[in-house]
Amino acid sequence: MDRSRGVPRGVRVGLLLFAMFTVGLAAVLSRDPGALASEMWPAALGAVAVFSVRRRQVPLVIGLVLLLSFAAFLLGGRPLGLAVGGALGVTLEAAVMAWILTAGGTIRRAPEPAQLPEYPIFNYCWCR
Numbered sequence: 001m002d003r004s005r006g007v008p009r010g011v012r013v014g015l016l017l018f019a020m021f022t023v024g025l026a027a028v029l030s031r032d033p034g035a036l037a038s039e040m041w042p043a044a045l046g047a048v049a050v051f052s053v054r055r056r057q058v059p060l061v062i063g064l065v066l067l068l069s070f071a072a073f074l075l076g077g078r079p080l081g082l083a084v085g086g087a088l089g090v091t092l093e094a095a096v097m098a099w100i101l102t103a104g105g106t107i108r109r110a111p112e113p114a115q116l117p118e119y120p121i122f123n124y125c126w127c128r
Contacts, residue, residue, distance in 0.1 A: 027042070028072055047093070
């Protein structure tokens with residue numbers, strides 16, 4: 001258990017997932033009636049939750065992102081098929097963002113500018 005900031009890691013991850021669900025539900029509920037999609041979706045909160053846990057816990061957190069995203073879409077009044085597709089999209093986005101930012105590891109603190117070339121997204125976008 002990581003208590004580096006006085007709050008256990010599990011509690012921090014739980015709060016991130018709760019925030020993802022509530023902000024996602026609010027986004028779905030507040031969309032314009034004629035709009036095909038919500039203006040904003042908090043998948044970044046799911047990604048932060050994914051890369052905040054140890055590697056063995058990643059599948060559990062990705063599953064929770066999927067479940068909570070699906071619940072937000074469904075409770076927001078989206079049809080079942082759209083809720084499934086939206087939840088899969090949010091989960092994939094969170095997983096890919098976490099993978100890009102961590103390269104499979106765990107970020108302990110924000111990188112210094114000199115460390116950016118060590119991250120795969122930097123290498124992919126700027127070093128080609």
